Amino acid sequence: MSRAWTVFEPAFDDNPGWEGADLYDDLAIAQKLAREAYHHGVLGGVGGERLTWQPDGADCWNLLDGDEPTPVSIQARAVRSAVGHLARGPSPEDQLAMASEFRIPLPLDDTRGGYGEVVVQRDGISGRFAVTDGALVRLQTWVDGGGWCDVSDVGRAVAFSRSRENALETALHVAGIEADRHRRRTRAGG
Incomplete structure (x- = not known):
């Protein structure tokens, strides 16, 4: 079972980067915003009283x-989605x-020395994962048998x-290992 609804998409000829291009679920709002974008962007804010909408089919x-026609139009489009998927949401x-x-927060008994965590990051290209320290500069990854290593090195x-x-x-x-290291450092005073 699917559900359908209508969205309204303003267009400026075939210019997808036009500032008035977006999807709206209300025709009146789509018309108002597309008209304003054309009025200010093309006409420089002059002559807006002449702008009107004319239906062209259903x-x-x-x-x-x-x-005179302008390069701006609004097209109604049907959008469909499975109702069950919408009701349940993603699995x-x-x-x-x-x-x-x-x-993954470090399992610390106290907060002396601050908060720590281990970060699992997905590579956007390969879809594979790394265990990292989460640093923005000089990112380190956990290598089995080698501990923390700079990603640039491995x-x-x-x-x-x-x-x-x-x-x-x-x-x-690794979070357990790092929590133990943290406990030893805080007990040693450093």
Whole structure:
């Protein structure tokens, strides 16, 4: 079962970058905003009283400047979606698949020394994951058997070589190691 509704899409000839181009669920709003964009963007804010909309069939409206056509029109389009999908929303697996980053807090008993976390990041190209320190500069990745290494030293192929499940499992392990290091440092006073 699917559900359909109508959206209204203003267009300036075939210019998709036009500032009035967007999707609206209300024709009156689409007409008002498209008219204003044309009035200010093309006419320089002069002569707006001459601008009117003329229907062109059942699902199209053209903007006229007096009796002259302009390059602006609005097209009604039907949009469909599965009702069940809308009612349920994405499945938990779909939600996980959309995530590009997971933050695993260090399991600290106290907050002396601040907050810490291990970050699992997805590579946008390969879709593989890395266990990282989350740094914006000089990003480090956890390499099994080697500990923390600069991504620039080991390369992205090595850093982003894990499945999501393996990366999350490794991140939990690394968070425990880092929490122990933190406890030892705070007990030693540094």
